[in-house]
Amino acid sequence: MRTDNDNSAPYRPSSGLYNDVTRAPCYKTKMAATLPVEVIAHVMRFLSVGDRKASALVNRQWYEASLDPALQTNTVFHLLTPFTSGSTVQKFGLRKSPNLILNDMDGSSRSKEVVKKACQHLGQHLQSLSLKGSDITEGTFMVIIPHCCNLRKLDLSLCNSLFLSGNLLRKPNDFQAAEKSLVNVRELNLGSLRHLSDCVFNRLVTVMPNVEKLSLSGCTISYEFSPYDKESKTRASTSVLTFVNIKAFLERQGKKLTSLNLSKTGLPGSSLRELAMVSGLAIRELNIAGNRDLNDDDILALVKQQNGLTSLDVAMCGELTSQTVLHIQTYVPQIQYLNFSKCRRMRDSAASKLYTLPDLQYINFAECPQISSKALVSGLSSKPMLHLASVCLAHCTLVRDEFVETLGKAVPHLKELDLTSCLAITDRSMHAIAAFLPELKRLSVAWCKNVTDYGILGLEKPSEEVGSSRLCELNGGRFSRNFGTIGFFSPPSAADMTVCKITQEEALVVLAQHDAGKPTGLQHLARLRVLDLSTCQQLSDLGITCAIRFRELVCLRLNMCTGVTDQSLVAIATNVPSLEELSISQCHQVTDDGVTKVVKRLQRLTFLDISCNDKLTNCTLASISQYCHCLQKLDVSLCSQMSHDALDKLQCHLPHLVSLQSRLV
Incomplete structure (x- = not known):
């Protein structure tokens, strides 16, 4: 059993309470014990989930405060039924959590009993229940x-x-019991069901008459059921789910239904037009991603009829062009969420008029290779975009530094930015992000190979002439502040001779500014929670040591950053105390010593990817087994120095490990 923060939970600042409490003097511990439970519970409202879990371990009083129902609103329980005992389930009633996920459930009597007790203790408080993927x-x-x-x-x-x-x-008895219990259900997810039929679908929606959000994503839907049977349009099928039956449901439920997900169902354009014209239907959120037969005229017919749309996902609809965006701008200018990912026929005209959508909050042009920086600058800076919070331009190879600089000035309140594989991005973009986007929470510059230490530290890169004259200062000297001693790098290799690395003196200046409360570079993004620097191969230990200093960072990805060594890992373990997910796949200089120091210090880790690192041995697995008590997912694929026996021992010591990837070990 584990608890997680809901994705919709608001961002809360944290003080790194876990690290402070464990080293607190005796008088501070006594003071903490004298605080009223109500005061402690109120303070916990301002902590992140990780800090809240850690603070619950201080003493019994703090644990009881953590059970306050107000703190459980955004908490989700993942119950792994094969590993859960009855005594654990009996304590669920104290938490009063409204969200429960039941995983790995089978038809055994033990699983049935555990699930029954869990629902008995949480039932009256339960508002969200997920049985996804269970053999129930x-x-x-x-x-x-x-x-x-x-x-x-x-x-x-x-x-x-x-x-x-x-x-x-x-x-009849089952139907009546379900009708009595499920009358308040507002969201129903029936995605990826191979055996869903009209009859079962009708029974479900009958016992849940107030459904407002319905998902049939990935379901097999028959659009021409029994073409030789004239009565097929009036008869529910007992074997397949038909489009005629879904349309009949929408005609009945249209006034209540606000969200519909028909992604990856093979929806043809004619069917979309029929749905759009259903009398009384007023959809606000529609997901038709992955239906490749849809074209611009189908979207035009949709937006003309459903002009109350606020969210539209048409990702992977390859026939759509920029004309679709123009239709949206004309008929649904109040749209808030747009996803055009993998719509490869989109051109500049699709992006250049985005300013006509004043309520836009999320825009995704991932893998639209014909979208240029000039069009994006025009679309996002011509008028203020007051509500824009997330921009995804992954694999848009025409994006340049000029756009990032303009975006930072035009939308300073941006929360999420994905520039994965924008190969033309350089240190100029990193400087603009750090200077103009202080509220950023998620940032990805993976595969942006021109990003260097100077970019993430906010320093100006010297000219090539100066750089070539400073080769003797390459990497300055390996140093570690507050967690090690100063040493020196080996002479630079031939591959390094064209890269100007940051010096020790420059790094010390950056650290001094951080200590003075005036951080530069990425350190200026104090609210950052997710950072992806994968394949930024020009980053070195000095850059990572000085730039990656975030108290609230939860997820860090450094895959294929070949300059990462044990020194970087030690710095991360010290400067990123809230880290829960770490990926260092193909960082070939990493050894057992570095990983051991990470897992010893970062005991909140739930996900760890150390695959494709040949220097890691069974010692790493022993350290993980000893210190990573919260670990749920581990990837050690292609770590040739590890053995199957050591992996078996690891699994015995970590029974809550949900996923272990060990290919070719």
């Missing part, structure tokens, strides 16, 4: 449902065993 049976499902009278969200995606027989809710 109809009997177990009917044991769970009567205890969940206040459910508002139900996820049955990938539960193919539940729908295999086609008899779900067929018995």
